[in-house]
Structures are given as C-alpha cells and as structure tokens.
Amino acid sequence: MMAGVRRHRTLGQIFAAPIVVGVLSVVGLVAALIGDGWWDALSWLSLTLPVLLYFFFVGRRNRPRLTGK
Amino acid sequence: MLLLCITGLPLIFHHEIDDLLHSEVKAADVPPGTPTADLDRLLANALENSSLKSPHFLIWDHDDPNAMLVSVGEHITSDSTRNRFVRMDLHTGAYLDSPDVTGRFTYIMFKLHVDLFAGLPGKLFLGLMGILFCVAVVSGIVVYAPSMRKLDFGTYRRNRPRIVRWLDVHNLAGILLVMWTLVVGFTGVINTWADLVLKAWQYGQLAEMTAQYRDRTLPAKLTSVQAAVDVAKQAVPGMTPSFVAFPGTVFSSKSHYIVFLKGDTPVTSRLLKPALIDAETGKLTDSRDMPWYVTTLFISQPLHFGDYGGMPLKILWALLDILTIFVLSTGIYLWLRRRKAGVSVDRAVAQVSAAEGSAVNGSAANVSAANVPQTSS
Incomplete structure (x- = not known):
C-alpha cells in the first residue's frame, strides 16, 4: 500500500463513527434529565466518550498500524 | 461565539465560584423532615432587614435546600431585574444576608454571556x-x-x-x-427568547386565567402567603413549591398570588405549574399546565446549563x-x-x-x- 492507492470512503464509512458518538451524546443528554442515580451515571459515561476519543486520537503515537479502525 | 464559550465556562460553576470568592452566611443544618418556618414571619423578618420594602417573589433556593430567597424591589411596579435578594433561613426564618451581587465576577460573566x-x-x-x-x-x-x-x-x-x-x-x-x-x-x-416567552404567557394563558379580575386594583391588604402556599400544595398534590409571585409582579396578576410548583425528577423539577390564589380571599381560582412554548423553554434551560446531573x-x-x-x-x-x-x-x-x-x-x-x-x- 503505497502511493497511488486511493480508497475513497463512502458517506456511510465517513459518518458511521460520528453517528454512533452523536446518538450516544443524545442518550447522555437526555438520560440525566429522566432520572437520578443510574441515569446520571449513564449520562456521564456517554458524554465522556467524545472527550476520551479526542484525547485518544490526538495523544496516540504515530506508530505504524496494521489494522485500520 | 468565542466570547460565549469563554464566559459560559465559569458560569457552569457559578455556584462554586461564588462560594469560593464570597463568604455567605450559612443556613442552619437541620435533619431532613424539619418543618419550615412560617412564611409570613419569614417574610416580615426579611423586610425588616431590607432597605427595599416591596416583596416581589419568594424563591426556594435551588442550590441550598435550607435557604429561601426573598426578592424585594422598591415598589411592586418597579423593574424586578433590579431587585435585591434577601437570603433567609428556611427553617428558622432568620435573616442570613443580602449581598450585592452586581459587582461579582460571576455576575459580569453572566451579563456578558446573556x-x-x-x-x-x-x-x-x-x-x-x-x-x-x-x-x-x-x-x-x-x-x-x-x-x-x-x-x-x-x-x-x-x-x-x-x-x-x-x-x-x-x-x-x-x-x-x-x-x-x-x-x-x-x-x-x-x-434568549425567555423574555418574549414570558410576555406571550402573560398575554396568553395568564390573561385568560385572570380575565374576570382584569379591572381590579391591587388589594389593600394581602392574605397570608403561607396560607396561599398551603392551598396551592393541596390543590396540586405531589408537587412542591418552587417560587411565589406576589400580586402585581410580572409573573402574576394584580389580584393573585401565583405559587409555581415543581415535580421531583430532574425534568419535572423544571416544569413549573402555576396555582393562582386570590390574594383577597385566599382561595384557589385556577391551576393549569403551562403552554408548550413555556414548557420548551423550561426543558431547554437545563440542557443549556448542564446543571442537571x-x-x-x-x-x-x-x-x-x-x-x-x-x-x-x-x-x-x-x-x-x-x-x-x-x-x-x-x-x-x-x-x-x-x-x-x-x-x-x-x-x-x-x-x-x-x-x-x-x-x-
């Protein structure tokens, strides 16, 4: 896989992960409104995800990877 | 937008920042279930300790279950946004303090943000x-x-x-x-449309509910506010009072106390329901759910503030x-x-x-x- 190989991604591939994160964000935003206790915890978890993913992607080393995500 | 994001940041923690920067007199710690002070006595005590004499609102403090805020203005018709809050101990009825918040860091951030x-x-x-x-x-x-x-x-x-x-x-x-x-x-x-929503409610549902009182003037003597709260609680079981608007204020008519009640889950605690109490007879005259546009505003508040989890x-x-x-x-x-x-x-x-x-x-x-x-x- 060197120069010349250009796999263009489809819209589905581009937006698959963002949609999952987006849906979880909505779950998180609504959960804490519905109730306390477990609902709050669910909200915290699902809203932590985008923050964690951000730091994961920005912080990870640029090592050669064998598998695409 | 940068300004909004930056000023919004400290506002998320406005309560904590105020606690840190400004000392306030704490309300007495009481075991759960302690009965609250008689509100008429609490109110009289608050006015005694205030330079302003016209009560507009009684507010159960959202952040401190032991405190009550009395919002007082110069006259009943004066602009409520210039009111002074008098903090009172909800259980003993004692005066706590009445700080001028307009010089505070959080207040400046708030004004810049809003x-x-x-x-x-x-x-x-x-x-x-x-x-x-x-x-x-x-x-x-x-x-x-x-x-x-x-x-x-x-x-x-x-x-x-x-x-x-x-x-x-x-x-x-x-x-x-x-x-x-x-x-x-x-x-x-x-x-940002809150003021408009309030106006729409005043001229819509509130005007409807108080139509037959439209030409009345302010009552010379108000009935007991404690009694009004009790009547409201009985009329709307399962909800607790969130604030009381005095007759003649922007949240009420000239003839009514309006007790706004809230539920007990994160979302229903935002959905206020008004109970109208005739301030001359002390009787309940109406209580309805808020129209959709007010409900939308109520639900969008926590989702913007992030203070619900x-x-x-x-x-x-x-x-x-x-x-x-x-x-x-x-x-x-x-x-x-x-x-x-x-x-x-x-x-x-x-x-x-x-x-x-x-x-x-x-x-x-x-x-x-x-x-x-x-x-x-």
Missing part, C-alpha cells in the same frame, strides 16, 4: 449569533465529508505542519462534539466547552490561512504536503493516507 449588558436587544443579538453558530456547525458537518474522504476517522497527522494538524484537530473535535454543540447552541438560542456532568460540560473553544479557534486559524492564501484549506493542505512530501521522501500520497504505515520521519 445580553452584553444591553437588555433584550443584547439577548436577541446573541440569540442571532447562536443561530449562526448552529448553521456553522451544520455546514461543518457538510464539509467534513469531502475533507475526510481519504482519511480514517480520528486521523491526527501529528508530524505534519500546523495547518494540517489543526485541520485534523478541528475536524476531529468538531465531529465528536457535534450533537453537544448543537444542543447547547440551540437551547441557548431558545433561552451533579458535579460530574458540570465537569464534562466544562471539558466539552473547552474542546468547543479549540474547535472555534482552530476554525478561525484555518479561515485566516485560507484568506491569506486565497485558496481553500484543502488546497493549502495539499500544497504544504506536496512540498513537504517531495522534500522528505517523495511520497505525496501519504498526505491523506494515514492508515498507510508511515516511513520514519
């Missing part, structure tokens, strides 16, 4: 900015697709020039936060806000670069990469193919 010290026009202006922000977020989603056509989700090309790195950060944080920024942005816009949610709100500041500032940088170069960011990135690629190892293609194992550089 109306730029310019009242309703300021609010509506910021509301318009909020709408443009939402449009910008949506346009960001649209341009995300072509920008990511050749990249993996989460790509961050750390060894590339700044424009490439910042584009990646902008894309990554932007798309991860997209739902949160849209929700907080749009609920913020709805909040304890401290962890507030911290998350702050982190998400900081990341949004990143997205905004990298966005400004990319836009400036683009203006300077007179070409699109994609083109600029390609140019930078091409120049760099030929200088390093001649492989211009790994510009965009981050999943290709990179040669050491």
Whole structure:
C-alpha cells in the first residue's frame, strides 16, 4: 500500500463513527434529565466518550498500524 | 461565539465560584423532615432587614435546600431585574444576608454571556449569533465529508505542519462534539427568547386565567402567603413549591398570588405549574399546565446549563466547552490561512504536503493516507 492507492470512503464509512458518538451524546443528554442515580451515571459515561476519543486520537503515537479502525 | 464559550465556562460553576470568592452566611443544618418556618414571619423578618420594602417573589433556593430567597424591589411596579435578594433561613426564618451581587465576577460573566449588558436587544443579538453558530456547525458537518474522504476517522497527522494538524484537530473535535454543540447552541438560542416567552404567557394563558379580575386594583391588604402556599400544595398534590409571585409582579396578576410548583425528577423539577390564589380571599381560582412554548423553554434551560446531573456532568460540560473553544479557534486559524492564501484549506493542505512530501521522501500520497504505515520521519 503505497502511493497511488486511493480508497475513497463512502458517506456511510465517513459518518458511521460520528453517528454512533452523536446518538450516544443524545442518550447522555437526555438520560440525566429522566432520572437520578443510574441515569446520571449513564449520562456521564456517554458524554465522556467524545472527550476520551479526542484525547485518544490526538495523544496516540504515530506508530505504524496494521489494522485500520 | 468565542466570547460565549469563554464566559459560559465559569458560569457552569457559578455556584462554586461564588462560594469560593464570597463568604455567605450559612443556613442552619437541620435533619431532613424539619418543618419550615412560617412564611409570613419569614417574610416580615426579611423586610425588616431590607432597605427595599416591596416583596416581589419568594424563591426556594435551588442550590441550598435550607435557604429561601426573598426578592424585594422598591415598589411592586418597579423593574424586578433590579431587585435585591434577601437570603433567609428556611427553617428558622432568620435573616442570613443580602449581598450585592452586581459587582461579582460571576455576575459580569453572566451579563456578558446573556445580553452584553444591553437588555433584550443584547439577548436577541446573541440569540442571532447562536443561530449562526448552529448553521456553522451544520455546514461543518457538510464539509467534513469531502475533507475526510481519504482519511480514517480520528486521523491526527501529528508530524505534519500546523495547518494540517489543526485541520485534523478541528475536524476531529468538531465531529465528536457535534450533537453537544448543537444542543447547547440551540437551547441557548431558545433561552434568549425567555423574555418574549414570558410576555406571550402573560398575554396568553395568564390573561385568560385572570380575565374576570382584569379591572381590579391591587388589594389593600394581602392574605397570608403561607396560607396561599398551603392551598396551592393541596390543590396540586405531589408537587412542591418552587417560587411565589406576589400580586402585581410580572409573573402574576394584580389580584393573585401565583405559587409555581415543581415535580421531583430532574425534568419535572423544571416544569413549573402555576396555582393562582386570590390574594383577597385566599382561595384557589385556577391551576393549569403551562403552554408548550413555556414548557420548551423550561426543558431547554437545563440542557443549556448542564446543571442537571451533579458535579460530574458540570465537569464534562466544562471539558466539552473547552474542546468547543479549540474547535472555534482552530476554525478561525484555518479561515485566516485560507484568506491569506486565497485558496481553500484543502488546497493549502495539499500544497504544504506536496512540498513537504517531495522534500522528505517523495511520497505525496501519504498526505491523506494515514492508515498507510508511515516511513520514519
């Protein structure tokens, strides 16, 4: 896989992960409104995800990877 | 928008910041179930300790279950936004304090965030900015697709020039936060319409409920506010009072106490229900659910403030806000670069990469193919 190989991604591939994160964000935003206790915890978890993913992607080393995500 | 994100950040923790910066007299700690003080006595005591003498609202403190705020103005007709809060101990009825909050850091941040010290026009202006922000977020989603056509989700090309790195950060944080920024942005816009919603309710439902009282003047002597609260509680079982509006204030008619009651879950505690008590007879005259436009405002408030899921949610709100500041500032940088170069960011990135690629190892293609194992550089 060197120069010349250009796999263009489809819209589905581009937006698959963002949609999952987006849906979880909505779950998180609504959960804490519905109730306390477990609902709050669910909200915290699902809203932590985008923050964690951000730091994961920005912080990870640029090592050669064998598998695409 | 940067201003809104930056001023919004301390507002998430306004209660904690006020606690830290300003000492306040604490209400007595009492075991749960302690009966509250008689409200008439509490009110009289509050007025005794206040230079202003006309009570507008009694508010059960949202942040402190042991305290009650009495909002007092000069006259019953004076502008309520200039009222002074008198803090009272809800259980003993004792006077706590009555600080001037207008010089506080949080107050200045609040005004900058809400109306730029310019009242309703300021609010509506910021509301318009909020709408443009939402449009910008949506346009960001649209341009995300072509920008990511050749990249993996989460790509961050750390060894590339700044424009490439910042584009990646902008894309990554932007798309991860997209739902949160849209929700907080749009609920913020709805909040800027709060004054209009209040007006609509006054001339709509409130006018309807108080139609036969329309020509009355203020009662010479008001009935007991404690009795009014008791009647309201009985009329709407399962809900607890959140605040009382005195006759003649913006939240009531000239003839009524209105007791606004709330539920006990995070969402129902935001949905207030008014119970109208005739302030001459002390009798309940009406109680209805709020119309949809008020309910929408009530629900959009917590979703904007992030104050409905304890401290962890507030911290998350702050982190998400900081990341949004990143997205905004990298966005400004990319836009400036683009203006300077007179070409699109994609083109600029390609140019930078091409120049760099030929200088390093001649492989211009790994510009965009981050999943290709990179040669050491």
